[in-house]
Amino acid sequence: MSTDATSRTTRAVVATTYGGPEVLALTDVALPSPGPGEIEVAVRAAGVNPVDAKIRSGLFGPDPDALPRRLGSEAAGVVVAAGGDPETAAFTVGDEVVGFPLTGAYAERIVVPADALVRKPAEVSFVDAAGLLLVGATAEHALTVTKVGEGDTVLVHGGSGGVGLVAVQLAAQRGARVLATASEARHDLLRELGAEPLLYGDGLLERVRAAAPDGVDVALDLVGTAEALEVSLALVPVERITSIANFDSAPKAGVTVLGGGPGADPGTEIRAAARPRLLELLAAGSLRLVVSDVLPLEEVAEAHRRIDSGHTVGKIVLEV
Ligand SMILES: NC(=O)c1ccc[n+]([C@@H]2O[C@H](COP(=O)([O-])OP(=O)(O)OC[C@H]3O[C@@H](n4cnc5c(N)ncnc54)[C@H](OP(=O)(O)O)[C@@H]3O)[C@@H](O)[C@H]2O)c1
Structure with missing residues (x-):
């Protein structure tokens, strides 16, 4: 400098x-x-x-x-x-x-x-702190908007990404059963973090139905694919689906989209309020980044x- x-x-x-x-x-x-x-x-x-x-x-x-x-x-x-x-x-x-x-x-x-x-917090490294808040606040926003709570079954599309790995942990902490899509190499990690992994791709709808025969209450689209939207709409009432990555067909289908895109809910207050709590969870070892x-x-x-x-x-x- x-x-x-x-x-x-x-x-x-x-x-x-x-x-x-x-x-x-x-x-x-x-x-x-x-x-x-x-x-x-x-x-x-x-x-x-x-x-x-x-x-x-x-x-x-x-x-x-x-x-x-x-x-x-x-x-x-x-x-x-x-x-x-x-x-x-x-x-x-x-x-x-x-x-x-x-x-x-x-x-x-x-x-x-x-x-x-x-x-x-002193217990949190600079590296972890620098990587936590965007994905953590987005995950918290998605879970809040869809009102995830005790006893819900939640389908997380894109479970192994930055947002996904935090979202699955926060959803499990709210008392939900969490199904999360990822390629097979990520399945053990998702299990460690409290989710039941499912392969994305052809046949996803059938795999979700087999895993959750009593139905899915909430779907979080954290990847933005046509598959994530279609499977979510086939399983979940539209008011409990949200997307952070599909700003085209998702809102046209009535799905709430989150963040900075056109027509999205910015969730400014939810995201700002989530920041200290996410850092406390990481400091306490209750959340893994x-x-x-x-x-x-x-x-x-x-x-x-x-x-x-x-x-x-x-x-x-x-x-x-
Ligand atoms: N609106 C907002 O506020 C907001 C905030 C944060 C992020 N975003 C957006 O949300 C998306 C996710 O963000 P991120 O940070 O989590 O991204 P990321 O870390 O880059 O996501 C990568 C993950 O996506 C998974 N993936 C790739 N193709 C997939 C598919 N077809 N189905 C399911 N999972 C798939 C990959 O799993 P495999 O390796 O197993 O394939 C990988 O682990 C991005 O588009 C990002 O721009 C939006």
């Missing part, structure tokens, strides 16, 4: 244009000084999510005016400065914090609104190649 007061910079990842992982570059960018209500954080780790890759590829709109485009929705690190009056600042220098939702979290330093940050890969910030393009495959297990995290 350059600390010249007139022109501070930090190293950050940008998409130089819209395209594949090769468009990513680690470069010097301007770092503003924190104003009132803002906190400067030295980032130690940043979570990688499919949304980052979708922004990079231009799927969410290839706006040329937004280039070079900063990426990264979540990070964990240490407070290095607080803007405004230190007496009233929400955090002080040295606090370990987790940020979500953020913009431009793939960086060595970030300046963010204080309300995007929560405290990191599966991190499959930790890569240095310099290898962000490789991290994106892996997330683009659509077949990673749990989370990828960049270490700074």
Whole structure:
């Protein structure tokens, strides 16, 4: 980082244009000084999510005016400065914090609104903290909207992804029976986390019916395939189906979609409130975050190649 007061910079990842992982570059960018209500954080780790890759590829709109485009929705690190009056600042220098939702979290330093940050429990590593909140808050939102509770049978499509592995654990903690789809290599892991695994693909509807002859109460589409939507609609009343990844045919079928897409329920309050509880669960060992890969910030393009495959297990995290 350059600390010249007139022109501070930090190293950050940008998409130089819209395209594949090769468009990513680690470069010097301007770092503003924190104003009132803002906190400067030295980032130690940043979570990688499919949304980052979708922004990079231009799927969410290839706006040329937004280039070079900063990426990264979540990070964990240490407070290095607080803007405004230190007496009233929400955090002080040295606090370990987790940020979500953020913009431009793939960086060595970030300046963010204080309300995007929560405290990191000492028991939780920077890597785990950086990977938890986007997937955890999304999972909690999906379970809340569909009112998952004691005795429900829940079908989770995409059970071995970042969101899926947290969703199955939180659903089981609510007292639900959890059926989760994944390829066979992920089945043991899903069993360890309290779910009954099912292969996705041809014959899924029959496999679910055989596993749950008394019916399925809730379906969470965490993958966005036509199969996930069709099987869910065949088994579950539409008001207890939700999707985080199908913003086209799911809403047309009357399914509530969640997050930042068109017509979606953003769940801002549910997601913000979930953040400290998710970190407490992780600190207490009551929730497990599966991190499959930790890569240095310099290898962000490789991290994106892996997330683009659509077949990673749990989370990828960049270490700074
Ligand atoms: N709306 C929101 O608020 C929100 C928030 C977070 C994520 N999302 C979106 O939700 C989706 C999932 O996010 P994520 O972070 O969990 O992604 P992820 O970690 O990249 O998901 C990868 C997983 O998807 C599984 N998968 C691939 N094809 C599948 C299929 N046909 N059926 C069932 N599972 C399949 C893979 O399992 P196998 O390896 O076993 O094939 C893999 O474990 C992404 O599209 C993401 O952009 C939306």
